[in-house]
Amino acid sequence: MMVRAVDDADRTWMRELLIERWGESRVVVGGVARDAAALPALMAVGGDGRPAGLLTYDTGPAGLEVVSLDALERGGGVGTALLAAAREVAAALGLRRVWLITTNDNVDALRFYQRRGMHITAVHPGAADRGRLIKPAIPVEGEYRIDIHDEIELALSAAPVRIRTGGLRDIPVVLALLDAATAWLAARGRTGQWGTEPHSTNPRRLAALAAWVPQGHLHIADLDGRPVGALVVGAAPDHVPAASGPELYVNLLVTSRTHTGKGLGGALLDHARSLALHRGLPLLRVDCYRGDDRALVGWYERQGFTATAPFTVTLPDGAEWPGQVLEQDLTSRV
Incomplete structure (x- = not known):
């Protein structure tokens, strides 16, 4: 079996398949109606040259969204191959994650996606009911006689990055990352952000981490x-x-300098967004160093944040540390 991008000659087949599987080619997810037959898509082709499955997708600031996924026969690895191909497309486009929305009744799909590394990142109560106002054909009762009311969002990183809850054993790792980042900044003359002293010998930093972990x-x-x-x-x-x-607040964000360019910071911010949405918090805020050429402020702005309130902190030695608060309204994200 192979997976390839669809071309214009496949569009008629696409539309017919979507109508057969979904009643029409229009798909409503997240309160948005789209014609899936007009979207970019991937086709799985069997060894006999015949279509074996279809994945349609859309792209935006939130990553590559899987809009529909259909395997003509279950159990043959078609869905797995299509999802893996979508992940490769996302990585090639420079997108950090692959995500999708399904309904609360879709127990088999939830099992399928989670067994392939996807994590539930948000639950949207009543979203399917609201979608029914746009597309009345959405059934009231779904698989296993479960009433359809809610939408469930799942995602995985386009890069092979796994994000997990940290423990006490991770504190030395975090301190090492901070020390390496400080040395990297100092080597470039950017000592205003974190100074020159290692974080691993700073009692305040160690105490903060020790307090954050149990929570x-x-x-x-x-x-x-x-x-x-x-x-x-x-x-x-x-x-x-x-x-x-x-709100949810980002208190610390640090990544390995030897893995620059792999989207680690963006992946961690995506995780923060998912945590906020899962907790029903509509706002994500962060603060950063405002000095020098505002490079760090610019990086957060490129991640979708908006600079709001500048502030200044007086350090123990009397020096002033310029900071900038940034925020992102998660209710308006794509």
Whole structure:
């Protein structure tokens, strides 16, 4: 079996298959109606040259979204091959993750996707009911006689990065990442952000990590089984202006400098977004160093954040540390 991109000659077959499987080629997910037959797509072709399956997708700031996935026969590895191909397309396009939405009744699909490395990142109660207002043909009762009300979002990284909850054993790893990042900045004359002293000898940093871990705030990115990044999310620190409503705050983000260009920081921010949405928090905020050429502020802006309130912290030696708060409204994400 092989997987290839569809071409114009396949469009009629695509539309016919979608109508057969879904009642029409229009698909409503996340409150958005799209003609799946007009989207980019991947086709699985069997050894006899005949179509074996179809995956349609869309792309945007949230990554590559699988809009529909159909295997003509179950159990032959068609769905697995199509999902793997979609992951390769996402990576080639520079997108950080593959994601999709299914309904709460789709127990077989939930098992399939999770066994292939996808994680539930958000649940949208009542979303299927709202979708029915756009597409009345969406059934009220689905598989296993389960009433269809909600949408469930799943995702996996386009790169082989696994993000897990950190433990006490990960504290030395995080300190090593921070030390390496500080040395990297210092070697380039950028000592304003974190200074020159190692974090591993800073009692305040060690105490903060020791407090974050039991609360489940630390998350570790593993690449090929090795830790290459860390994220801490929780409540906003006292030195930044208060948010206007419920939020999740990024307290720490650090990645391995030897893996620059692999999208680790973006993958960790995607994880923070998913955590916020899963907890029903509509706002994600972070602060960073505002000095020098505002390079770090610019990086967060490229990740979809908007700079809001600047602030200044007076350090123990009397020096002033310029900071910038940035935020992202998660209710408007694609």
